[in-house]
Amino acid sequence: MKPGIAGLFCEDGSCDIGSEQEAKMASITISLPDAAKDWIDEQVRSGGYANAAEYVSELVTQERVRQCEELSLEEVRHLIKASKASGIGTRSMDELFAEAERLVEAKKARRA
Secondary structure (H helix, E strand, O other): OEEOOOOOEEEOOEEEOOOOOOOOOOOOOOOOOHHHHHHHHHHHHOOOOOOHHHHHHHHHHHHHHHOOOOOOHHHHHHHHHHHHHHOOOOOOHHHHHHHHHHHHHHHHHHHO
C-alpha cells in the first residue's frame, strides 16, 4: 500500500483508515536546566513513558491540542488510545462539549 493522506494507506483507489504505520521521526538536541531533565527522567522512571523523547512528544501534542492546532490522523489515533487507557473521566458530556466550544471560540478569536 502507498501512503495517502496522513494515516490513510491506499491501493487501487481504496484507502484503509485502520492501518498504522510508524511516524517519521526527526532528531533534535536541546539543552535543559538540570531540574527539568530530572523531572523528565522521573516521568520516565515512574512508568508513564518509555523514554524522554516520548514524554517530550506528548508535551508537544498536548500544547498543539491546547492551541487548537490541527492534528494528523495518526496523532488523533494516539490520543484516543491514551484516552481509553486513562480510564473513565469525571466530567460530564455537557462539560466536555462546553470546553470544546470554548476552545473553538478561542481559536476563532485568535484568527480575527
